[in-house]
Amino acid sequence: MDTAQSDSPLGRWMSERGMSVRELADAVNDAVGRLTGRPGATSERTVYRWLSGQNRWPQARQRLALEAVTGLSAVGLGFVPRGKPHDHDPVRPEEGSDVERRRFLGAAASTTAAVTISLTPNASARPSRVGTADVIRLRAGIERLVALDDERGGHGLEHVALAGAAEALGLQERAATQRVRQRLFALATDYTAQAAWSRIDAGQLDGVEARLERALTLAGLAQDSERSMQVWNLRAMLARQRRHHHEAVAAAEAGLATAVARRSPVHASLAHARTAVCLAHSGQARPALRHLARAEDKLTKADLRQPRASWLVFYGPAELHSLTAIVHDVVGRPAEAEAASHHALAELGPAYRRNRAHTLARLALAQLHQGDIEQACATSGQVFDAMAGTVLPGRLRLLLGDFQRDLVARAPRPMAHAWTDRYRTQWSGS
Known part of the structure; x- marks a missing residue:
């Protein structure tokens, strides 16, 4: 460029x-x-x-x-x-009437239904040759899905994402150039990975592995190592949720071995951080902390002002602090985990509502593991405030389940029962 x-x-x-x-x-x-x-x-x-x-x-x-x-x-x-405003280049009706302008310019949708519409324009309006304009339209669709995921969680977006993947694959058969074809395969990877993530975030793990296998194949067809890393990152998360910790470490290390992770500091930082989380859960504390240090070092070398793929926009200091909190808490360093969680909350932008709620839940766990039970209960209540008006993603409910179990084990029975009674409806029924 x-x-x-x-x-x-x-x-x-x-x-x-x-x-x-x-x-x-x-x-x-x-x-x-x-x-x-x-x-x-x-x-x-x-x-x-x-x-x-x-x-x-x-x-x-x-x-x-x-x-x-x-x-x-x-x-x-x-x-x-x-010239002056009234002297602007006149637009003749055949060049750009209001009707024609509205045909092309629409506000970005913020609902799933609107996203579905944006991905599936009238088939009769499609040109015989598929070019960059179609790539841009489909890319805008995945960007809207990612924005919805950031705001309320990925649950409920699977079918829309699969529709986007199907359209991208259908269009590549009429791609004007090989470059357009590869970009359509890359977009099909994005949409398929988003569908897999939707199920992971919802805590519905059946069928996710097949989605990720498909996404990895599409990334290969796109000849895109970044998309390959995207899929390995999700595979590591899936295996960790299933408590297949050695498989999670292997998937994270596969992401670390991709070409994009070798050349890009920001990708390398995420890959090291994901590996650290997986190692921590597998009981390997020292290697986990080493990878965490490498993730921090790589992020200091990254230029976060440079454009990034939509799936990676979330990653930066806030997310690294959040992952750091997980590692420290899992390896038995709750005070360090609490500090990292506070740093993450300070860095998180307002668009990342789901991530803020997740970080608050981790903070509550770190406080609980230090014996600060009243503060932990108060912090956990902020999770529900952060997600007010939105169904809690299944992954967040599972984390709150961990908090509830640890609370029962550590707190006086009346206090644990009071927490459960207060949040039962929001937590288990939302």
């Missing part, structure tokens, strides 16, 4: 999606074709002129096409209108 792209809003948008100048030109031409019935004639040279600022206000058709492709306004992409 050349320097001009990274210096402009349009260039940053392209960089975040790994899109080349040629691919943007193709996407704009496809959008113009849908808008007017005739393919556009945008060239790579035109795109370079946009990126460099030589062309500060594209033609009306191209502006509408760019807005359709990116979901951003022309001004938001860094373009500057010519």
Whole structure:
């Protein structure tokens, strides 16, 4: 990606999606074709002129096409209108009427039903040639699914994710280029992995392994080591939930061995942290702490401002602190676990509501394991506040079950019964 792209809003948008100048030109031409019935004639040279600022206000058709492709306004992409507002380049009806504009520009949906609609446009409107515009549309769908997962948990998103995977696989047969075909396989991997994660987060582990096997195959077809690491990360989580700890360690180490983990500090950091968690649960405290230290070292070398795939956006200091808390608590260092949990909560952004609730539950466990029973009960109550109005994901309910069992074992019976009675409906019935 050349320097001009990274210096402009349009260039940053392209960089975040790994899109080349040629691919943007193709996407704009496809959008113009849908808008007017005739393919556009945008060239790579035109795109370079946009990126460099030589062309500060594209033609009306191209502006509408760019807005359709990116979901951003022309001004938001860094373009500057010519003349005064009332002198702006007029848009003729055949170039961009309000009806046509609405056809391409829609607000991002925040419900599962809307996501389903966005993934399955009218079949009659699909072009015979599948190009970058379809890749962008499907990528927007997975980004919305990830955002929903961050906000309320992955449960309930499986069917939508599988529909996205099926569409990506159907479209690759009509891909305009090999690059588009590989990107569609990568997106099919993303959607299939998201479907698997939906079941993992819901605590419904049946059938997950088959989904992950399929995702690993698709990652191979995409020739994408990052997607391979994504799948190994999920396989490690699945095995750990099943208490197959040696298998979990092997899966985490497979993720660590991927090409992307060898070249990217942020990927390597996550892979080391996941390995640390799995080793801790398998009773290998010293190796777990060594991998944790490596995860911290790698993250200090990562440039977190660089664009990342949607599945990895969650990972940063907050998530590493959360994983650190798990490792320390499991190996018998609850005070360090409590400190790490507080650091994680301080770093977590408001969009990560499910992760905040999960970290609060880990904090409550760390406090309980230090004998601070009243504080642990108060902290655990914040889990329900954090997820108010949303069904608790099964994985979070299982963690609260661990808390309840430890509370019964450590606290006076009246206190344990009071906690259970207070939260029984929210915890076991939500």
